[in-house]
Amino acid sequence: MEANNIRTMKTIIPTTCTRDCPSTCGLLATVENGRLVRLSGNPEHPLTRGAACGKKALYVRRVYSLERVTAPMIRRGGRWEIVTWDAALDLVAERIKTLIAESGPEAILYYQGYGERTALKLLNRYFFSLLGGVTTLRGSLCGGTGQAAQNLSVGDRVSHDPLDHANSRSMILWGRNPVSTNAGLVPIIRDLRRRGGPVLLVDPARTRSAALADHHIAVRPGRDVFLALAAAKLILAAGAEDKPFLERHAEGVRDFLNLAERFSLDQLCNRAGVCEDQAQLIADTLITAKPTSILLGWGLHRHALAHQSIQAIDALGALSGNLGIPGGGVSQGFEEYGPYDQRFWGDELHPPRRTLLMPRIGEEILNATNPKIRMIFVTAANPVCMAPNTDKVSRAFRQTEFVVYSGHFLDDTADHAHVFLPATTFLEEQDVMASYGHNYVGAVNKVIEPVGECRSEFWMFQELARRFPFASEYRRGLEEWLEAVCAPLREQGRDQGGDLQALRSRPFRVNAPMVPYADRRFPTPSGKFRFLERLDEAEPSPETPEFPYTLLTVAPHDAICSERTLADHEPLPAVVLSARQAAGLGLEQGRLVKVFSPHGAVKARLSVDLELREDILVAERGGWVKGEHGLNRLTRDMASRVGDGCPYYETRVAVAAWPAEDVQDVPILVIEHSPQAPGGNFVKAILRRGARVTTLRPSDGDVLSNWPEGPEDFAGLVVLGGPQHAFDDASSPHFPRLMDLMRAFDAAHRPVAGICLGAQLLARAHGGTTYTLSGLEFGFVQHHPTPAAGDDPVIGAALPLPPLMEFHEDSFTLPPGATLLVQGEACPNQCFRVGRASYGFQFHLEADSRILADWLTLFRQGAIPVYRVYQDQFPDAYYTDLARRLPLLLADATAFCDKAALAWLRLCGEGAEAWGKDREDGSRPVEA
Ligand code: SF4
Incomplete structure (x- = not known):
């Protein structure tokens, strides 16, 4: 399917999402004038039928991110x-x-x-x-453990085709979170619920998929085996086991029954951390709402003894007569x-x-x-x-x-x-993609150059x-190789009246059963289903008072694994703890905390949850270590007993308030003059270091309703840039009050940081003059520190000075008594200190890749009227060269900004009194 619109040069190209996600959705890529503008679900995909998650919008941004390295x-x-x-x-x-x-x-x-x-x-x-x-x-x-464990049960893991779930009367999502990690399954589950089928979610954490389910059972992490045994015990007690299957098609039944008998129901539920009603709910569902589709998730694998849980759930499926029947099965994954x-x-x-x-x-x-x-x-x-x-x-x-x-x-x-x-x-590639979540193979079509x-x-x-x-x-050649690698597929495609060429426009289903094991024959040596026969009770990660919580690093909702840019990172990871535990530790919502394990420690923001299990700490995985989201600094490197999988959830951690000796909980007021000029890396850096930020936006009317009388409630003030002229009070009537506030902060020994427009206002507030330059300063410019810079607590701490982003046509004279710290050639006054601890940064040290992308697009398109006159000075070649260098320029600028922002925040955190006393004594400013 390819639709061309000549006037807009718009093309819609079908392709297949290749990300590390079981949905492998069919997508439609909208390309305008050679540029990808949109990805949407392809309604013609036979399985995903237009479903696709929100992450696809991020891919568009990711492809064109200014952080992307585009040259070797x-x-x-x-x-x-x-x-x-x-x-x-x-x-x-x-x-x-x-x-x-x-x-x-x-x-x-x-x-x-x-x-x-x-x-x-x-x-x-x-x-x-x-x-x-x-x-x-x-x-x-x-998923290695899951596959190996299922192979123990059935000989060779084969899952039910997701289309077969249309035959289910109920479903158990066992550790699976389709809302965040398997979007293609969501419409299928909704359809089941519309048909009246109950859906159960078994997961230690209440994920977003709880909204899809009728009941959520918060099992203790890694103890699913005991929950499955408890449900099995109840099915046996009701006499509802599939006796013909057990007699003719299974082995190890007696040992499994012994296992179930070895424990009382109470003991099993205790070990699983659930109540008996919840085990009964699973048993009743399997007895009364058959066929039940049991879908295993990937979190279930992340334990050293995960195979036991998976085998026990397989056994539950077998015991209840749910194997080999349409709408039933215990499904885990497919061979991609x-x-x-x-x-x-x-x-x-x-x-x-x-x-x-x-x-x-x-x-x-x-x-x-x-x-x-x-x-x-x-x-x-x-x-x-x-x-x-x-x-x-x-x-x-x-x-x-x-x-x-x-x-x-x-x-x-x-x-x-x-x-x-x-x-x-x-x-940007031509290829073919099969799935680990379903049986369809689709073409990866090149959408853009x-x-x-x-x-x-x-x-x-x-x-x-x-x-x-x-x-x-x-x-x-690529096509020749694709033909060779996909030869088995080509044969199957022919059977379905297609070939690799036809695959380019329509996915097809590989030869795989809709309902595996329908003949009750299993590819085990005996040809029978093998029941779990014994339990390994050695506890791989025993609970200790020192590390009381199991760390669950769950799949993020908005990203796949570590596929994100630095600008995408929130300042710090959020970790979720039960309200009771948080209260016991004296920690409240939003608190800066230290999470630590025997392997390492990370800083995080605490989120408190009233419903969460008390023995877990939950965080989204995948953020970068350099983005301060390195949760794998905490995790334990070991292999699961079966399948050589990675039992991340054998990591036990503790939580404590972030050490008081570090900067933290420093209240900072930020004035944002334009949505296109947010605080970027500067505000992110101070948030990471413990600032508590209040942002006022004069354009939103904050100047009238929330304007502070003085600096009493804050330890520092940040004034950001914007397209306004610092000398134009008529267009920005809040400027006089803002300059009063800047002076008041300084008088009260509270540091100020002004960036671009903020620097110009700071200069004006202290007696400097602002004016328009003879031209625009735009792009990354290498300036030079002055001799005073080395001793300055902010700039001195951040040196060496990398090229930094400029985007301004106004400048200022230095106010009386100010110290110039960074000097430029086209525009000399680039950074100064004035008063007690007020800093003006003419360059945009805060600009991250998202802010820059906005600015470059607006400037290039002539969307900023006052700057249109400068457009001709920047031909296409300028942007091409800039794009090659931007990842490196951004990396250096970000490192500089981090250091400068931290040093500035330390001045705020060290307290106004210390700062003022030093200055009044005539001594040099406080050391950062
Ligand atoms: S659900 Fe998965 S396969 Fe579909 S668009 Fe999102 S990431 Fe890609």
Whole structure:
């Protein structure tokens, strides 16, 4: 389906979402004049039928984010340098050859993540196989345990097609949160409820999917096995077990019944942390509302003994007669790489090579010997952030001689890399995508040309291969490779009257049963379903008074894993604790807290929940360590007993108030003059350090209703920029009152920070004059610190000075007694200190990628009338060059802003009295 509108140059292209999400939604991409403007659900997708989550809107922003690295880079002397693709790939090829010659292929670790699991991704590993095989990964950070556990029950895990849920009369979402992580399932669940079918949610935390359910059962984390046994016991007590199935199609039944008999109902419910009514609810649902579809979620896997819970739930499905019938089943996932020709992993091309355990990747790299890991090549992953025990993973990457990173952003893993290869997103690629949440395979159609110099991994490895003797074997055209890798699919497509070409416009269903095990035959050695026979009761993470809470790092609602930009990060992660526990610790809502485990500590904002279990602490995972969201600093690096999965939820933590000796709870007043000029990195930095911010927006009328009489309620004042002229009181009648306030803060020994317009107003407030320059200062400019800067507590703490963003046509004369701290060439007065601790920053140290994106777009489109006269001075080539350099410029500017903002906040936190006394004594300002 492709609709062209000639006048608007609008095209709508169907494609498939490739993100790490089971929905694998069909999408429609709207492209106007070559630019992606919208993604929406494709109503013609046979399964997802127009459903898609809100994250798709973020992808549009993400593709064009100014933080996105769009040119290859090599790190030299500790700093990134933009280079050509040939230079980057030559270096990578040369290092691969040298390392193999010196230490053998196992000195190279290929870390292939889950960020994208398309057909052509098989060829990444094929490249390394042609090299002779390198060290690769085993185990999983995701669903490995679930698959391995279900294989114990049924021999080979096969799930019910989601379309089969239309035959269900009830559903149990066991640890699954479709509202946030499986949007395609939501309409199916709503339909079931419309038909009167009860839906139960079993999850320690009350997720957003509770709104889809009739009942929420908050089971104790990792103790689902006991809840399943309790429900089984009640089904047996009612005589409602599927006797024919147990007699003819199952093994291990007696042992399972013994298990259920070994405990009283009370004991089982106690261990599961639920009441008997809740176990009864599950049993009644399975007895009276059959067929019941039981859907397992991924949180269920995140325990060392997760296999027991999963096997017990499988057993519950079997016991209640829900296996092998339409609308029933215990469904966990699908094989996303299953439909392709597996030979193209290339594992047969070389002798067996070393594998490292993914859930313990830091430890495994550090301990690898003979040979040690000398090079890591990472694709589609951000392991420094996403793997458990961040500090150890970070250490392992730091000690590795050479790290190559194919990615999109300067994230935590990129910070450890020596070569950055800028990858395309799925919106810039041609490929094929199967799903781990359903049976449909869809085309990934190229929607836009690659941004900047980004290239697909397919292209990268093709080009790398050109530098090796196996080039003729590896180098083929994309369509030719797709035909080869997807050969099994092609055959299936033909059966359905289609082929790969037809797939480009319409997904098709792979050959898989709608209802697995309908013949009651299971691919186990005996051909029978295997019941859980024994329990391993050794407690992998015993409760201790020292670390009383299980940390649940749940999937975020608005992002996939670590796929976000720095600007997307909230100042600090939110952690949710039960109201009772919070009260017991003397912690209230919004409090800055320290969360700590035996492995590390993070700072967070506390959120208090009246309904949450008392033994858990809940936070959304995926934020970057450098964005101060590194929750994996806390997590434990171990492997699950079955399946080599990653039991993140074996992490036990404690919570305490953030130490009083640090800056915290400092009340700061922020004046925001324009929605296009928010506080950005400056306000984010002070919020992270403990500021409590009150924002007034004069344009919203705050000047009349909420204007403070004086500085009594605040420790500092921030005045932000805006398009207004600082000398134009007629257009901005609040300026005189604002300047009074700035003087009053200074008189009361409370620091002030004015940015751009705020700096001009500060200068005016203290006797300087503001005026219009002869031209616009726009873009990143390298200024110079004055001799006084080094001793200044704010600028001195933030040096060296990187290029910083300018966007102004007004300036000011220095007020009497002011100290110039940063000097520019086109506009000399760039940063000054005046009075006791008032700072004016002409440059926009606060500008983050979102603010900049707004400004560049508005300026380029001529949407700011007064600046239209300057547009011609900035041709397209200027923006192209700026876009290549922006990720690096933003990274340096952000680091500078963080340091300056923290130093300024420390002045606020140290208290007005100390500051004023020092100044009155004639001594230098308080040390930051
Ligand atoms: S992230 Fe998941 S739910 Fe959202 S659009 Fe992609 S596949 Fe669909």
